[in-house]
Amino acid sequence: MNKVILYIKDADNVFQQVDLFDDETISVTSKIQDIRDISKVFTDFSQSFTLPASKKNNKIFKHFYNYFISVGAFDARKKSEAVLEINYIPFRRGKIFLNGVKMKNNKPYAYNVTFFGNTVTLTDLFGDDELSSLSFTSFDHNYTDSNVETGLTTGLSGGDVIYPLITHTKRLYFDSTTPTATTLDGNLHKGTNQNSQNIALEPSDLKPAIKVKKIIDAIESKYGIQFVDSDFLSTTPMDNLYMWLSKNKGILGGDEGAEDRIKILGTWTNSSPTYLSLLFPDGQQLGLTGSLGSPLSPASTIVYTLQIVPDSSYTSTQYTVQILRDGNVVAEKINNIGTSTTSITYSALSGGVSLASQSHTFKVITSGQAFVFTPTLTFTAAAWSNGGSEVWTTTPASQNVLSEIIIADQMPKIKVIDFISGILKMFNLTIYYVDDESDADYDKIRILPLDDYYDDNPKIFDITKYIDSSEHDVESTIPFSEIDLEYEKPKTLLMKQHEESFNHIFGDEEFKPIDVDRGKPYKVKLPFEHFKFERLFDEANGNETDIQWGYSAGDNFKPDADATPQPTANYQPILSKPLIFYGIRITGLSGDGRINFYGNGVHKGLTSYWKPSNTNENGTSSTAPAFTLNFDNEIDEFNLTDYDGTTNSLFKKFYQTYIEDAFNAKKRIFKLTAHLPSSVLLNYKLNDRFQIGDKVFTINSIDTNLKTGESKLELLNVL
Numbered sequence: 001m002n003k004v005i006l007y008i009k010d011a012d013n014v015f016q017q018v019d020l021f022d023d024e025t026i027s028v029t030s031k032i033q034d035i036r037d038i039s040k041v042f043t044d045f046s047q048s049f050t051l052p053a054s055k056k057n058n059k060i061f062k063h064f065y066n067y068f069i070s071v072g073a074f075d076a077r078k079k080s081e082a083v084l085e086i087n088y089i090p091f092r093r094g095k096i097f098l099n100g101v102k103m104k105n106n107k108p109y110a111y112n113v114t115f116f117g118n119t120v121t122l123t124d125l126f127g128d129d130e131l132s133s134l135s136f137t138s139f140d141h142n143y144t145d146s147n148v149e150t151g152l153t154t155g156l157s158g159g160d161v162i163y164p165l166i167t168h169t170k171r172l173y174f175d176s177t178t179p180t181a182t183t184l185d186g187n188l189h190k191g192t193n194q195n196s197q198n199i200a201l202e203p204s205d206l207k208p209a210i211k212v213k214k215i216i217d218a219i220e221s222k223y224g225i226q227f228v229d230s231d232f233l234s235t236t237p238m239d240n241l242y243m244w245l246s247k248n249k250g251i252l253g254g255d256e257g258a259e260d261r262i263k264i265l266g267t268w269t270n271s272s273p274t275y276l277s278l279l280f281p282d283g284q285q286l287g288l289t290g291s292l293g294s295p296l297s298p299a300s301t302i303v304y305t306l307q308i309v310p311d312s313s314y315t316s317t318q319y320t321v322q323i324l325r326d327g328n329v330v331a332e333k334i335n336n337i338g339t340s341t342t343s344i345t346y347s348a349l350s351g352g353v354s355l356a357s358q359s360h361t362f363k364v365i366t367s368g369q370a371f372v373f374t375p376t377l378t379f380t381a382a383a384w385s386n387g388g389s390e391v392w393t394t395t396p397a398s399q400n401v402l403s404e405i406i407i408a409d410q411m412p413k414i415k416v417i418d419f420i421s422g423i424l425k426m427f428n429l430t431i432y433y434v435d436d437e438s439d440a441d442y443d444k445i446r447i448l449p450l451d452d453y454y455d456d457n458p459k460i461f462d463i464t465k466y467i468d469s470s471e472h473d474v475e476s477t478i479p480f481s482e483i484d485l486e487y488e489k490p491k492t493l494l495m496k497q498h499e500e501s502f503n504h505i506f507g508d509e510e511f512k513p514i515d516v517d518r519g520k521p522y523k524v525k526l527p528f529e530h531f532k533f534e535r536l537f538d539e540a541n542g543n544e545t546d547i548q549w550g551y552s553a554g555d556n557f558k559p560d561a562d563a564t565p566q567p568t569a570n571y572q573p574i575l576s577k578p579l580i581f582y583g584i585r586i587t588g589l590s591g592d593g594r595i596n597f598y599g600n601g602v603h604k605g606l607t608s609y610w611k612p613s614n615t616n617e618n619g620t621s622s623t624a625p626a627f628t629l630n631f632d633n634e635i636d637e638f639n640l641t642d643y644d645g646t647t648n649s650l651f652k653k654f655y656q657t658y659i660e661d662a663f664n665a666k667k668r669i670f671k672l673t674a675h676l677p678s679s680v681l682l683n684y685k686l687n688d689r690f691q692i693g694d695k696v697f698t699i700n701s702i703d704t705n706l707k708t709g710e711s712k713l714e715l716l717n718v719l
Helices: 055-060 118-126 145-153 212-223 416-426 450-454 493-502 650-662
Strands: 004-009 015-017 027-030 049-052 080-086 089-104 107-117 209-211 241-244 261-272 275-279 301-310 318-325 328-336 342-349 360-366 372-382 390-394 429-433 445-449 460-462 473-476 480-486 509-511 520-525 534-537 544-551 553-557 571-573 580-586 595-599 602-606 609-613 668-675 689-692 695-705 710-717
Touching: 015 055, 027 089, 089 118, 107 118, 118 212, 118 416, 118 429, 145 595, 145 602, 145 609, 209 212, 212 241, 212 416, 301 318, 301 360, 318 342, 328 342, 360 372, 416 429, 429 450, 445 450, 450 650, 480 650, 493 553, 509 650, 544 580, 544 609, 689 710
Parallel strands: 460 689, 480 520
Antiparallel strands: 004 015, 004 080, 027 695, 049 107, 080 089, 089 107, 209 241, 241 580, 261 275, 261 360, 301 342, 301 372, 318 328, 318 360, 372 390, 429 445, 473 668, 480 509, 534 544, 553 571, 580 609, 595 602, 668 710, 689 695, 695 710
16 A cells, blocks of 8 residues: 655645545546547646645635635635655646535535646646737847848848748739839839839838747746757757748738837938938938038028828728927827828928927827828928028838837737647647656656657566456547648638649648548647748749749739729738748849849849748758648649658658557557556656566556556557
8 A cells, every 4th residue: 555645835835745534545647648639738637536624734725615715815716736745755746726625514624626747737827828928029120121121031130030921912923024014013023124113022011920939938938937859849840930920911010909000200300500311210311411501590491391192002090190399299180091192291490490409200100000101201491591492302112100020019819828739739749747856857848749759768667467467448549530630721812722723721631541430530720820832933934933922811802993904913911820831041042033122212132032931941853851831742832843742741750650550450459457566656657668468558548546556557559
């Protein structure tokens, strides 16, 4: 008979040994992966058991039974840390949940509790928190043309944040034909005559993405936990895995009902009596400079006229234009985007006010949807000392009301626990706390692909002499007929086109073993959406380019009624579920193969960019990339080959071995009873093997009476 000891951490964060009933049965069920529920990671849990309402236990659960007392009373809404020991040797760490108290004669008699293994604490820690609650301040950056260009070509923060070639509205294409006035916008070709703003990629077409590993780092930081993984999280297939920061459909910051968004167009300052400049947030001097000649006389007048022309795709948001002098609003105009162009004029200097004493700021503010607009500022200086006047006019590049990218604010809507669960399901990972104090990773959380977990130095325990051989059951391992591995239902244009053409959702997998007709389909569904990307071909000659892009649009075709010829080939943007993809930096674009990018008021031919991809690397004509985010075997969108059906899909790399073994006609679940000694109970891990006679088995689950050592075993024969 074993002696079972239970410790519970009290309100003072001190572990207290609790009293147990002498005849109370405490049974703990241990399993990490159930062959009948392959998408879930399990933990230790006990059937409910009771603790006596002794003086010691009453002190731990103090006043719970008296709802009139709240200050200092035990809070049963939360689990309490606990440790189970067998014969004073640690068996399991976890948490105790107080289910209730049994009263007799108006006094507490017994407390009913349940023990949970440590992995369940992740759910407690994360709660309903969303990714937007995490801190990413080191990755926040100004939303400027220059930063978007850097994010697209080389990456920000060492490549931890990128602007991948995924557009939310504009449909991209490549045509090296000399453009005409009727050329459709979105042409990426950078040729001699490709300098019209509407036939290029613009900063407002893109949204940022952050490395998945940095999201995991932020989770560790906030919740005080540490994942260890034998390099799985920090190297392939995770090292260049990104999440697209798209919390709203369309342009960055375009969600309705947001906080006020302010775009500071610039501040007019005076550096000397003969020099004026307008500096925009990214440091441009946009032509509004000039020599005043003779200093202004006391009777001089300076007039600002600021014109705002909203982009034609935004039609409903109210916005405000302001001119501020020394921080105070001196001119203001409110308008609706769809109404008309807004012009605001302010006489900045007249009647002897010193030029050097003035500072003017120009703002556009919206309390709803962010929008793109083009500002034109006219500066008129009149009544010079010599009787003359001068006018400067500048038209900067189109602007976005959003002025700073706060990474947390741009996170797609998803709970932390759902994000972690999605990553576990994507790569068929198992996760567990390291309870072995002799392990260098003690008290950390280990994450491993399931196949690696079962191959992680398993021990073999010969339990032949402990088995009750009087009876046992043998059952099939297959409670379902097929396994479907799926992403969220796709909504984007290319995904819909693929489904319509092939009657199959790109990237999903259906594993249907031959001659199996029992049970229902089992679904492994990720909380992420999946994109099909497109490699562009030159429409002028059919040659392939080195440009691949993604398109987050597809609700409805949206032709421009004023275009000649029609249509403009843009679709309405959609709000996708969180998108996970690989980012691959493509370099060496040259000549006509460069990307036409319009930013900071000029066109550039970009020679590099971040390619969104479903593969972690570029394959060769004969060698498939090491990893892909497709569950099934799909044609590589960039190399346009399926490598003779041997792509390294998620199913092939992370699910196939386990699932095919489960569906093997010789596979069985053996249900046996054993009386395991403490030498086994205190030392086995769930990836170890049990040997019975000359047969070796893996562990599906163990239900153990800790006092008697009697264990109900579910074992799987090793083939």
